[in-house]
Amino acid sequence: MEIIYEVSEGIAIITLNRPDKLNAWTGRMGKEVRHAMGEAEGDETVRVIVLTGAGKGFCAGADMSLLAELVESGGLPEGADHALRHAPAGSASERVPPDFQGTYSYFPSLSKPVIGAINGHAVGLGMILSLYCDLRFASTEAKFSTAFARRGLIAEYGTAWMLPRLVGLGNALDLLFSARMVGAEEALRLGLVNRVFPVESFMRDVRAYARELATQVSPRSMAAIKGQVYRALFQSLEEATLASERAMLESLRTEDFKEGVAHFLEKRAPLFTGR
16 A cells, blocks of 8 residues: 555545655555545545645655656556546536546545645645645645656646646746745745644644534535535636525525534534534
8 A cells, every 4th residue: 555544533634655755656646545535535424634645745746767657658658648538537526517527636526625734845746736635734844846847847737727726827837937846935925835834743733623624614514615616716706606595595404504503502512414
């Protein structure tokens, strides 16, 4: 196994586990991550998913042996283009557009929040993985780089679409053209990450945030809101508003709405069921 999968307190933690290689990405790792994401999605006890890396790195990009194989073969390995065009879809296909069903872009298709816990270098494919997480938390030692232009490559796997939506057009072009290394504090200023936590308490801080989502927030609300936000990227304001009005009426009939009102009035901790 090239990952570690753990579940506790309503949180599934998926850890890329090739620390001696700074968790460089392999085909096997990709399959294992996708399988683990599916496990977490289907587990009713899981309300939040965290993706992180073992050791000092998050993911240092594609394993160089894979890149060397591409140079040797002169392009994609046999069958790779078929795999890219026919990658198995993530779940919740009706909640988000098919755009979010690709090889690396499927995180938004999951109904549960996916938090990228960026503990170290997130380079190339590692940075792509972080972009498709719903939230990105960085340790003070995290570093980011697109890397592509310095390898004679292009903005891979939808980076040219996703990155400008997070950091703006000019900043995205800077990061893609220069492929320079960006530290955690600059990443925070750019909007590339949501928060920066001290390296000494990093996973403890990430778990605390994830635990709050798992215990204090309706899982049905999180799933609905996540779907709304990603669908809205392809909608007009009118379409998004009409869709939200329909979803609002549905939410008023749920158990979680009743519990949301009850726990507030009774001044107690919520007991959301997701129904």
